[in-house]
Amino acid sequence: MLLIVVALLGLAVGSFLNVVIYRVPRDESLIHPRSHCPACGSEVRNRHNIPVLGWLMLRGRCADCEAPISPRYPLVETVTAALFVAVAAKFGLTWELPAYLYLAAIAVALAVIDLDVMRLPDKIVLPSYAVALVLIAPAVIAHHSWQQAGRGLIAAAVLYVLYWILAALPSGMGGGDVKLAPLLGFYLGWLGWSSVVIGAFAAFLLGGLVGAALMGLRRAHRKSRIPFGPYMLAGAFLAVFAGAPIADWYSSLLVPTV
Template sequence: MSALLSAPVDVFAALAAGLVGLAVGSFLNVVVWRVPRGLSVVRPASACPSCSTPISARDNVPVLSWLLLRGRCRSCAARISARYPLVELATAALFALTTTWAVRQDQLAVLPALLYLVAIGVALALIDLDVRRLPDAIVLPSYPVVGALLGLAALVEHDGGAFVRALVGGAALWLLYFALCVARPGGMGFGDVKLAGVLGAYLGYAGWSALLVGAFAAFVLGGVVGVALLASRRGGRRSALPFGPFMLTGAGLGIAAGASLAHWYLQVSGIVAA
């Protein structure tokens, strides 16, 4: 007990964020299933996809219910995909890691914005992998939400320059993806263009280095995976890869380590002294 009480603040913060992440992950499972089908994420209540029996509260506890039911519906015994608890666990882990980073970097003001990015990022990545789309129902409302959250963070930190960078970053990344979309029709969807504006705002807020690294990392990650698929003969030159997951991963990398990676690159290039 004494060891627990003496644990660092970031440990308690991470545990609390992880618990919230479990609940958010449970909701994201609903979002990932319903949004691409044009269904409400509020009503009706969650039900078994096989027998349509509404899921009771005791069977809707993140991860635990799936384990107790051994991955089957209580009513019809149909299998429930392991993806459901995995999404909940992944969201919890990302919430915990993001919160730990924010506490250690003294970035608590921007934490709500970052957790929002994690939530929509998980949903958008899975939907893009499933149906090759980034739904407007998630991306477009994110513009005012992100603007408000980043604006509030800038106000708390008395850092108007960060908010200006967010606006510039969002516009710059949107324009870059728009140019790529126009230059190569069919090579990139307009959903990627819309998402670029949201991610650019986050990256711009984090700094110019974060913006450059985050933008570049998406294409590097996409290229590496594409080459790996070609080498393993699991894809061809014309195989379509959903680019949203790479954009989101690149943005996360830029936010978390953009400044460090940019400095490392400049050192390796000999532009700055070690």
């Protein structure tokens, strides 16, 4: 039942994230005007605003001008729902669940925006610090998890310093990456230091692999700008879902069992 409820919530949140992804980089209001076709300006009818099903009913075209509607809209909704279900399956009905569902939501929005405009908007990243602290507070109070919270804060500081140093290097990290790093550090630090290390390492590994593949396909060269936010977020969630097994596997390589 929890996974069904969370899946439906994820579809609804994903529908809202489509608005965030389109409007935030353009500095437009998230409230007014109502959802409308970018081509003809006609408002989207309520029956067509149903996540995924609305796009299918319209067959991917505007009901008024028949301009094509990108399949990215239902894809964002589906990915958000799937990520919500995965997070709920990982944490169950716990005090931490809302905090990590929120991280999943902003991860989808930030990844797509960074791929679109190569920017991680402050309007999403900076308020997320306060939201994360508020959402994790019930877990701290309920379980007296002060050590986990402190570890999260220390991990946030460590990743901030690391990314700040990298940003100071020639062709280093962007300012948005530096601002996002402590937020991810806090979430990963709550889970453990192994998650922090794996999440940080995975970001660079994934980014390097994709960058090498793009250069191999001649879609990029050494000086090409590649958005790093999606790899930071992907690495963080890899650590959330598989941090412990990866750490155990790596430890077995260092200290093989007899």
